[in-house]
Amino acid sequence: MRLxxxxxxxxxxxxxxxxxxxxxxxxxxxxHPPAGTRDEPARDDELGGEVARQIRxxxxxxxxxxxxxxxxxxxxxxxxxxxxxxxxxxxxxxxYAAVAAEVGSPKAVRAVGQANRANRLPILIxxxxxxxxxxxxxxxxxxxxxxxxxxxxxxxxxxxxMMNNE
Numbered sequence: 001m002r003l004x005x006x007x008x009x010x011x012x013x014x015x016x017x018x019x020x021x022x023x024x025x026x027x028x029x030x031x032h033p034p035a036g037t038r039d040e041p042a043r044d045d046e047l048g049g050e051v052a053r054q055i056r057x058x059x060x061x062x063x064x065x066x067x068x069x070x071x072x073x074x075x076x077x078x079x080x081x082x083x084x085x086x087x088x089x090x091x092x093x094x095x096y097a098a099v100a101a102e103v104g105s106p107k108a109v110r111a112v113g114q115a116n117r118a119n120r121l122p123i124l125i126x127x128x129x130x131x132x133x134x135x136x137x138x139x140x141x142x143x144x145x146x147x148x149x150x151x152x153x154x155x156x157x158x159x160x161x162m163m164n165n166e
Contacts, residue, residue, distance in 0.1 A: 002037040003048055007059050008158075009151045012123075013037065014051055020069035021051060023120045026151070058123070061162050064090035066124050074118060077105070081115035088129040091163035093156065095133040113138070128155040 003014045004027060011027040013034075027033060041048025050068060057063035065086075072082055080103040088094050094102075100112045116127040122140075128151075132138040140152035 001041075001045065001048060002034060003041060003052060004033045004037050004039050005052060005055055006039075007055065009154055012055065014055070016047055016051060017071065018047065020047075020071035021121060021124060022071045022073070024122055024124055026122075026148075055123070059158070061158065064159065064162055068124060070121055070124060072121065072125070074115070077103070077108075077111065078115040078118055080104075081112055082119060082121075082125045085116075085119075085125050085127055085129065088126060090126070090129075090159045093129050093131045096130055096138065097133050099130055123155065126155075128152045129159075 001016055003016075005012045005014060009026070010029055011033075013023075013025045013027040014021060015023040015025075038048075041052055047069070054063060054066050054068060058066070072079055074082065081099060084099050084102045096109045096112045096116075097106070100106050100108045103112070105111065112130070116130055119125050119127045122128065128140055130138065137149055137152055140148040
């Protein structure tokens with residue numbers, strides 16, 4: 001099942017099955033989504049309704065973390081990294097090196113970066129909370145600059161604002 005949800009950072013194409021959410025993609029504005037994509041979940045689609053509600057709450061500044069079943073597909077190392085990312089509190093960041101140390105592979109900084117790049121569930125698995133050790137943002141959504149990094153900056157500002165309003 002697929003939903004195309006509007007968001008302040010552009011349309012999000014969310015793919016899911018009863019076992020959980022499989023993918024969140026930043027969808028190019030103006031491009032037609034795949035056939036069968038809905039902009040609202042069907043009435044009897046509980047998971048789709050929950051996905052739409054939680055994403056809207058997040059972008060509305062009402063939710064810091066997600067409570068959705070996620071169906072990740074990755075290596076054991078990637079899954080350890082993604083689990084570590086989900087433990088980074090909203091409004092905080094960690095360096096790639098800190099994440100590598102947390103997953104027990106302190107020399108695997110580049111592999112952590114690759115796991116972030118392979119994350120098919122951005123926003124839900126908050127890879128935007130991982131930054132370069134030197135204080136730079138690092139890449140996001142497969143790019144080292146441009147629109148992807150601007151989305152990362154926007155998401156970090158959103159979360160910082162929510163934390164300041166608590």
